[in-house]
Amino acid sequence: MKDKTIDYCLRATWQAVMKMYNEQAAEYDVTMAVGFALLSIDPEEGTPSTALGPRMGMEATSLSRTLKTMEEKGLIERKPNPADGRGVLIHLTEFGLEKRNFSKDRVVTFNEAVRGNISEEKINNFYEVIETINDLIQNRRVFNQKETAIK
Incomplete structure (x- = not known):
């Protein structure tokens, strides 16, 4: 994968x-x-x-x-x-x-x-990654907002 x-x-x-x-x-x-x-x-x-x-x-x-x-x-x-x-x-x-x-x-x-x-360390890493992805999305830090508005 x-x-x-x-x-x-x-x-x-x-x-x-x-x-x-x-x-x-x-x-x-x-x-x-x-x-x-x-x-x-x-x-x-x-x-x-x-x-x-x-x-x-x-x-x-x-x-x-x-x-x-x-x-x-x-x-x-x-x-x-x-x-x-x-x-x-x-x-x-x-x-x-x-x-x-x-x-x-x-x-x-x-x-x-x-x-x-799965080890506890890997589970904790998984939660950390998911939290970061959600933060990026919720705080609109994935796409440049001006760029998105133009298209």
Whole structure:
């Protein structure tokens, strides 16, 4: 993979991770997106629907579709937010908690497998590289902004 670009390696690896999680999730009639949403919802207090999108990095349309599917499957229920009369809290049902535990188990198993095969030093280097890439992107330090605006 030495001749591959960084973005190619990130994309290919993420695609492999998504495929792995989707294969696991399909056995339990859910998707990786649903599993990720289950893990993003506070199991005790619920989570404001407006906080889920940013937490999961999902656009509103995709999130709405995912939440609708989850509600139809009986994984979540929407309740008024007592702190904000206009808002809605997403709460897990008992069935949702069960699926959340399954999802959490799969994430922990994956992380244990990776950590069992890669040294702590390499894991720390990986996190450092990912943090730097995110910083470059978030602080718009990849492309010259004037150059981008002209094109």
